[in-house]
Amino acid sequence: MSICITCEKDFGGRSNQKFCSVSCKNKHHNSLNKQKEAVVLNVNKILHRNWTVLNKLYQIYRSTPISIDVASAYGYNVSYFTHIHNSPIGEKYTMVYDIGFKNHIDNKIQIFPAP
Numbered sequence: 001m002s003i004c005i006t007c008e009k010d011f012g013g014r015s016n017q018k019f020c021s022v023s024c025k026n027k028h029h030n031s032l033n034k035q036k037e038a039v040v041l042n043v044n045k046i047l048h049r050n051w052t053v054l055n056k057l058y059q060i061y062r063s064t065p066i067s068i069d070v071a072s073a074y075g076y077n078v079s080y081f082t083h084i085h086n087s088p089i090g091e092k093y094t095m096v097y098d099i100g101f102k103n104h105i106d107n108k109i110q111i112f113p114a115p
Contacts, residue, residue: 002018004019004020004021005018006020006025006027043080046077053074057071057111058112062111063110063111064110066108081095082095098113
């Protein structure tokens, strides 16, 4: 007799069998995958929020430089972005998917759609 590691019921079968049913096996593996994917889901949520904030600010200010504090007040998290784009003329854009910004002096940013 073995004990199921999900529901802890006694069951018969092979000596190396860990689960009493396919349902218990699926529950166990789904819970493991949910824990692993939680980190990715949280990061994607933050990236989506950043993308939404940049889009909203672009609709309001277009390419006018604004303070990074304004973006932060709208919920932008400066620690999360998808990539850095280097333009052919040497400017660096911090990108969140298809929209990004370049840094200016005095803690200001200028938002641009994907170059």
